[in-house]
Amino acid sequence: MLLNDQLTEPQAAGVNETIIADVAIVGGGLAGSLAAAVLARAGHSVVLIDKRAVYPEEFRVEKIAGQQLEILRRLGFVRELEAVACAYNHVLNIRDGKLVDISVGQAYGLSYDRLVAMARGLIPNPSTLIVDQVTEVSCSGELQQLALASGKRITSRLVILATGMAGALGHGLGMRRRVLASRHSVSFGFTIAPPDNAPFGFEALTCYGERPADGVDYLSLFPVAGGMRANLFMFRDPADPVMRELRRETRPTLLRLMPGLQPFLGDFRVIDRVQNWVMDLSIVEGHLQPGVVLIGDAFQTNCPAAGTGVTRLLVDVERLCTSHVPHWLKTPGMGIEKISQFYVDTDKMAADRRSLRMARFRQALTSGNDLRWNMQRRLHFLRRTITHRLDRIHPGWIARFRSALRA
Known part of the structure; x- marks a missing residue:
């Protein structure tokens, strides 16, 4: 079967046979599961591979707010979040x-396990999730090959690595994590x-x-x-x-x-x-390769205190799965010229930069003990306190002031 024609469902396979799909996603945490849901709902043939049928309890993402909610709303997933949170x-x-x-x-x-379960529940076809372990990935400008521990194989046009900080598969492709x-x-x-x-x-x-x-x-x-x-x-x-x-x-x-x-x-x-x-702050190098793309922590880690990790993850999922992948699948090939479009995406790059900037800022604001940071810390909290008190005296003045600036 030619993969240039999109499939509506992955072709099933027995042991030692091959599954064929448009996109293979490795890693069934929040990033991978949401990516699978977005692509499958758009009609693309997707397989999601994770070694756990039910994601275990882990100390990861535990709250959603602000820009994260806005992205989930655009993706159409807020009602599902409200039902479980x-x-x-x-x-x-x-x-x-x-x-x-x-x-x-x-x-x-x-x-986090409830959040992942919610994301997996958004996938239209439960058979999209393959409970197995990827042992090897081989990528090219046309078709990608994945070997599973069970003996099954997957052929796809694109591989998305959503493996978090577990970098064994990327390492096998020549990628390296720089701390x-x-x-x-x-x-x-x-x-x-x-x-x-x-x-x-x-x-x-x-x-x-x-x-x-x-x-x-x-x-x-x-x-x-x-x-x-x-x-x-x-x-x-x-x-x-x-x-x-x-x-x-x-x-x-x-x-x-x-x-x-x-x-x-x-x-x-x-x-x-x-x-x-x-948590180490790190970024992967050697990632620009044909047929494979990294999202979330698989590409760059975040400082949890900065609160930017989920935002980065959601920006990656939204930009990759609603813009780039649908465009890539319309034409043959999956070369570097396509893959590079995601990594230079304006919104993605802004989210990545802000994440690192906020990580360094939170550390300095917390622990900086020289004159500059002692003063900045005092001013930071003083400004917030004064703003709060003024807003209590004159409710809504901040919103009106910002509105006047935009006018």
């Missing part, structure tokens, strides 16, 4: 036990509740670090199905003893680092396992 609209932002301001805007909290900042940040995730399981006195809360020497950027508290989820972001040596203390004695260590939390949380308790990530 906990909505909230107001976030109290505090520092040193005092209110900085209140963020207002629709946001959703949910576990920009080793052990850039540390993130913790856990769930809290009051002893009597009564609700907290807020929808959601963000508490910012109080002392640069602590290396605490902020603690984000927001509702999920199991309680109030806590995401703590730090810029500190992962080998520091405080990291072990946060895992083993979470509550007292957290209150020692952020004493201003106590009046807002009361006598809370940690009700599940404390998970943590150490």
